[in-house]
Amino acid sequence: MTTAAHPSSVVSEPTAEKWLRMYRCMQMIRHFEDRVNDLYLRALMPGLAHLYVGEEAVAVGICEALRPDDYITSTHRGHGHCLAKGAAPDRMFAELLGKEAGYCRGKGGSMHIADPDTGNLGANAIVGGSAGIATGAAFSAKHLGTGQVAVCFFGEGALGQGLLYETMNLASLWKLPVIYVCENNLYNEYTHFSETTAGDILARGKAFGIASESVDGQDVRAVHAVAARLIESARQGNGPALLLCNTYRYTGHHVGDISREYYRSKQEEQEWKTQRDPILLFAAWLTGQKIADSAALGQIESEVKAEMQAAVDFAIAAPYPALAEVEQDVYA
Amino acid sequence: MTTAAHPSSVVSEPTAEKWLRMYRCMQMIRHFEDRVNDLYLRALMPGLAHLYVGEEAVAVGICEALRPDDYITSTHRGHGHCLAKGAAPDRMFAELLGKEAGYCRGKGGSMHIADPDTGNLGANAIVGGSAGIATGAAFSAKHLGTGQVAVCFFGEGALGQGLLYETMNLASLWKLPVIYVCENNLYNEYTHFSETTAGDILARGKAFGIASESVDGQDVRAVHAVAARLIESARQGNGPALLLCNTYRYTGHHVGDISREYYRSKQEEQEWKTQRDPILLFAAWLTGQKIADSAALGQIESEVKAEMQAAVDFAIAAPYPALAEVEQDVYA
Amino acid sequence: MPETAQRELTFAQAVREALAEEMRRDTRVCILGEDVAEAGTPFKVLSGLVEEFGTNRVIDTPISEAGFTGVGVGAAMTGMRPVIDIMFGDFLTLTMDQLVNQAAKIHYMSGGKWKVPMVLRTTLGATRRSAAQHSQSLHAWVSHVPGLKVVMPSTPYDAKGLLKTAIRDENPVVFFEDKMMYKLKGPVPAEDYTIPLGVADVKRAGKDITLVATSSMVQVALGAADLLEKIGIAAEVVDPRTMWPLDEQTLIASAKKTSRVIVMDEGYGRYGVTGELASVISEGAFYSLEAPVKRMGAMHVPIPFSPPLEDLTVPTEQTVFEAARALCGKA
Amino acid sequence: MPETAQRELTFAQAVREALAEEMRRDTRVCILGEDVAEAGTPFKVLSGLVEEFGTNRVIDTPISEAGFTGVGVGAAMTGMRPVIDIMFGDFLTLTMDQLVNQAAKIHYMSGGKWKVPMVLRTTLGATRRSAAQHSQSLHAWVSHVPGLKVVMPSTPYDAKGLLKTAIRDENPVVFFEDKMMYKLKGPVPAEDYTIPLGVADVKRAGKDITLVATSSMVQVALGAADLLEKIGIAAEVVDPRTMWPLDEQTLIASAKKTSRVIVMDEGYGRYGVTGELASVISEGAFYSLEAPVKRMGAMHVPIPFSPPLEDLTVPTEQTVFEAARALCGKA
Numbered sequence A, B: 001m002t003t004a005a006h007p008s009s010v011v012s013e014p015t016a017e018k019w020l021r022m023y024r025c026m027q028m029i030r031h032f033e034d035r036v037n038d039l040y041l042r043a044l045m046p047g048l049a050h051l052y053v054g055e056e057a058v059a060v061g062i063c064e065a066l067r068p069d070d071y072i073t074s075t076h077r078g079h080g081h082c083l084a085k086g087a088a089p090d091r092m093f094a095e096l097l098g099k100e101a102g103y104c105r106g107k108g109g110s111m112h113i114a115d116p117d118t119g120n121l122g123a124n125a126i127v128g129g130s131a132g133i134a135t136g137a138a139f140s141a142k143h144l145g146t147g148q149v150a151v152c153f154f155g156e157g158a159l160g161q162g163l164l165y166e167t168m169n170l171a172s173l174w175k176l177p178v179i180y181v182c183e184n185n186l187y188n189e190y191t192h193f194s195e196t197t198a199g200d201i202l203a204r205g206k207a208f209g210i211a212s213e214s215v216d217g218q219d220v221r222a223v224h225a226v227a228a229r230l231i232e233s234a235r236q237g238n239g240p241a242l243l244l245c246n247t248y249r250y251t252g253h254h255v256g257d258i259s260r261e262y263y264r265s266k267q268e269e270q271e272w273k274t275q276r277d278p279i280l281l282f283a284a285w286l287t288g289q290k291i292a293d294s295a296a297l298g299q300i301e302s303e304v305k306a307e308m309q310a311a312v313d314f315a316i317a318a319p320y321p322a323l324a325e326v327e328q329d330v331y332a
Numbered sequence C, D: 001m002p003e004t005a006q007r008e009l010t011f012a013q014a015v016r017e018a019l020a021e022e023m024r025r026d027t028r029v030c031i032l033g034e035d036v037a038e039a040g041t042p043f044k045v046l047s048g049l050v051e052e053f054g055t056n057r058v059i060d061t062p063i064s065e066a067g068f069t070g071v072g073v074g075a076a077m078t079g080m081r082p083v084i085d086i087m088f089g090d091f092l093t094l095t096m097d098q099l100v101n102q103a104a105k106i107h108y109m110s111g112g113k114w115k116v117p118m119v120l121r122t123t124l125g126a127t128r129r130s131a132a133q134h135s136q137s138l139h140a141w142v143s144h145v146p147g148l149k150v151v152m153p154s155t156p157y158d159a160k161g162l163l164k165t166a167i168r169d170e171n172p173v174v175f176f177e178d179k180m181m182y183k184l185k186g187p188v189p190a191e192d193y194t195i196p197l198g199v200a201d202v203k204r205a206g207k208d209i210t211l212v213a214t215s216s217m218v219q220v221a222l223g224a225a226d227l228l229e230k231i232g233i234a235a236e237v238v239d240p241r242t243m244w245p246l247d248e249q250t251l252i253a254s255a256k257k258t259s260r261v262i263v264m265d266e267g268y269g270r271y272g273v274t275g276e277l278a279s280v281i282s283e284g285a286f287y288s289l290e291a292p293v294k295r296m297g298a299m300h301v302p303i304p305f306s307p308p309l310e311d312l313t314v315p316t317e318q319t320v321f322e323a324a325r326a327l328c329g330k331a
């Protein structure tokens, strides 16, 4: 994959192939998470997991604009980021089950998937905790002159963490190639973001001299277009950006968060799912543009479903790490 | 002292008496610091101290707008705040020398002067460290309905600390009566603030939904006017404010910082001292308005000088705390 | 435990009841934390409190652990009695400056003038499959800091009595709750009671070996004691209940009586709580000891996610039983 | 120490020379911190480095300890070898999340895939009249955390050799420098050398009592040993040099030889380093000890400003001398 070109130039408009790859990736995330939920319900998964369902357009739109050697940092709700950056579902499922075949040999689990091969610096279970890491990766990229860009994904809840402002200030001062991507899905766990977030989110980025834009996070093409532009600008040495993606998580904060009416209405959920679904919206556009007909899209979905089931089966069958591993890799 | 009234109303314009009290207080800070420096040069002071010389108009302009029971938090460069809020110089000097008669029985020293009687929650040697404390005092004021306001003084270096943004967000959400006063004296220790501060300082406050204004920190009347307005507004329940005071420290970062040319020119220092001195500017206005003639102002200065010398003498003669005190007051 | 104790409550209920009673008693007591109000925390420990006390006293915060801990410090100095809720003990990392450089030192630095009557409640404990950033037991850090008090209840009864005392204390108190213990049941009297800080509790009497255990390890010690009984070893289980103040005398007296000691704690075994407790015992009972005090803590590794690995990292009834048997020469 | 050592350098010079040599050797090494460039830090430890290496490699930061430590973590993962300068050890409070939840765990959590070759240099030590927020010695906290290495040099020679090793290490290393020691002089050879982590150094041999001392306490121990010599007690001074990895064998061997041990450390005495060292020695040399290991650390109080009070809070040659004499039964 080469540098994503400026989307406004006709020459570099994503080709049908690219659009379909993105569609496939969104389906992959959706069905991956569906299998995760199923593992939880069947009591096959240790601990909990935070699903990315509903937010697929953000990870896919952005990661499609990245080079394979670009960096990302991810969050507790990280499966979508990992997949969009190129992780293999079977090794991800293995990680979620604590198996040796997992990306972290089972030591990390859902909230810590990391993979140098796809530039994934790691999911992070400390809200906001990866802002320094992403900024540091951008620091390396600049100092080593590699032309890499780092994307720091975070939920709007991380706007509560002072570290974010410390690192935005540093990135702005040093013109580091880092994109701060705020995924505003409206909730910090069980609390609406308006109860935790004063003022204006974009203004926070701008106050630190950072180019700040917002985008409809359910529209993968819009996300991709603005991301490609901001990433390219950062790559050219113009410094960091903040991209606010307005989105929604369809399910609970984690797989165990089933009764949600005390903090949000079923109607709200229903509206997002039916009217703002990123996959449905993208599918409608793809068929409208005659890039694919619904049979072709259905074919993609079936393939993905089968692939996810095979990946789960692989993970379930995979062995746990040897017990002696517990004391390995504490130090390099 | 009663609530400072809105300065735009003619009725409540500060009286001559008030202007002269402010002038005296500025002189007090200047001569207090002069004695501190002298103690250092005579090797009579343990450790170091950070002088407030040049910045007097900020502390005085603001504290004059506070009620005695209003709160302040101060910084490593805190002598001016403490004096302006009503602390007695003799007990301050005693604290600086580690004597039992000091505000903290000698246990705090220059960077930790605290005094419940004057609403002084304490100087703080952690840059930005008091943002939570001041915000918490405002939280109490609101919850207990006392009508008090808290002022959080901090140097522009504290803009680097994430805690400040966390607490500004909280104060804004909860409409707490706290005024964040940023004293921009251009330097974080030996580094110019432009090397450490991206974007726009006032925009940082505004981004959190906080009323944010800047003022010439060398003009005590201007500082007082805007402070009175912001404080009154906070007291009425309209939430926090950020006040950026542009000022300058005349001397080193601390008393031992003598050769400063590697980070700032003598000429720059000279310009501030001769053209922007808050005491000279205020004196010129006072005499121009015929509130006092220069003889009267000179008289004030002599009185203050004598008072400071007496206070130093008191502190030098005062005893150290008993050794057994070392283990006292760890717990209440 | 008083004879009147009839009711059984879970650990979570005991914590909630302590808070509710203190909030009724003293309107200055308020709670600040993430998802503490309608959600009642992810562990549901605070369920129902916002309904009784309202959102003015049970206050949802942004995800700003340093910020709202700092607000707690300032509020405590100026007339409130805040209870700060830090969801996972792992997030203490974010509060250390406010807790250690501010809360712990303000009383002393001000020559005794300002006080910080604040409680910071947080959690500890592994084996919840939460991986390295949500499984730590970091109480050793705060126990190291003069100016803080540190409470580690191991039963519903202790949790309620100690939390009430902590809220009434004039100092910053860090209160650790074991996440895995929230559903543990135990007797809790309905009438008002408090437990002083600094008084250890002998949870089981015995003469052959002393098991000093904190928080989550108390149940493990009691389980091991049952196993030991079967092979004729009478283990005494001593729970210090508070790391600071520390009831040295009770620990030393038990050690002198039994002459063999194991100290167990779920924090990391290195440079942690077990080193202090073992040293206090060695210093005080050296000439009565038959063998060096044995320490058992969490393995010196970040807590792994993978269940079979995670389970290896903490002492269990079985590993304690075996260590005790060996120490008593019955291996 | 090699025989070729002729030159004398101060501790500060030794640190600077280590950094300069490593920066020459490896262009990936860079320094981030407050006032590190033109100012060369308030302690002037880094004076001259920016002139040689430029502001691209000696980088002044805003006052954002958490932020630039985090940047260091990310930079270390992606090809740089950052040296993070935290001016006062007291400010570790602000970096704990980045250091403990991130730097220390990333290698393990990623199943060994990512590495964090970062050094965090900071200071410790009281008696500088800097009061409670600028005088702490908080190395016990990081020593408690698996995934970190912790270095505490006590001489210019050790400082240089250990810092070079730390920079070349593939793991996050926390390196503590005693502020009061910066002007201490000692021999440092001009040729390249390194000192492995995890190897204690016997600073003085003796047969009657072992003084285990860290960092600032080594000079105090040596001074006390001189006093003890005058009354016929031959003290052995053992400096572990690194808290983690810890050279247990050297400590235990010395204790077995002398049968009496004092452990000294400038951190708070409670729940700190002395508890661990004393426990390791008790466990390893129990049956050789004539008396319990004695611990001497900072008094359990926030460090007071007032000079006569502050001086009471840390062990001195005289207090160590007296404790040793008493332990040897010559009181």
Ligand SMILES: Cc1ncc(C[n+]2csc(CCOP(=O)(O)OP(=O)(O)O)c2C)c(N)n1
Pocket (backbone or CB within 6 Å): A050, A076, A077, A125, A126, A127, A128, A154, A155, A156, A157, A158, A185, A187, A188, A189, A253, C034, C063, C065, C087, C091, C094
């Ligand atoms: C520092 C920290 N505080 C609290 C938590 C507990 N926690 C986990 S997820 C979460 C909410 C995060 O909300 P947001 O950032 O909006 O992400 P979302 O879950 O909505 O994707 C909280 C409070 C944490 N993991 N880290």
Ligand SMILES: Cc1ncc(C[n+]2csc(CCOP(=O)(O)OP(=O)(O)O)c2C)c(N)n1
Pocket (backbone or CB within 6 Å): B050, B076, B077, B125, B126, B127, B128, B154, B155, B156, B157, B158, B185, B187, B188, B189, B253, D034, D063, D065, D087, D091, D094
């Ligand atoms: C958290 C923290 N980091 C670093 C320091 C060391 N330090 C003391 S004062 C200072 C500069 C402060 O600059 P500023 O806030 O502008 O205040 P000024 O000295 O200019 O009044 C620094 C870095 C500190 N005390 N606290």
Ligand SMILES: [Mg+2]
Pocket (backbone or CB within 6 Å): A155, A156, A157, A183, A184, A185, A186, A187, A188, A189
């Ligand atoms: Mg969210």
Ligand SMILES: [Mg+2]
Pocket (backbone or CB within 6 Å): B155, B156, B157, B183, B184, B185, B186, B187, B188, B189
């Ligand atoms: Mg400044």
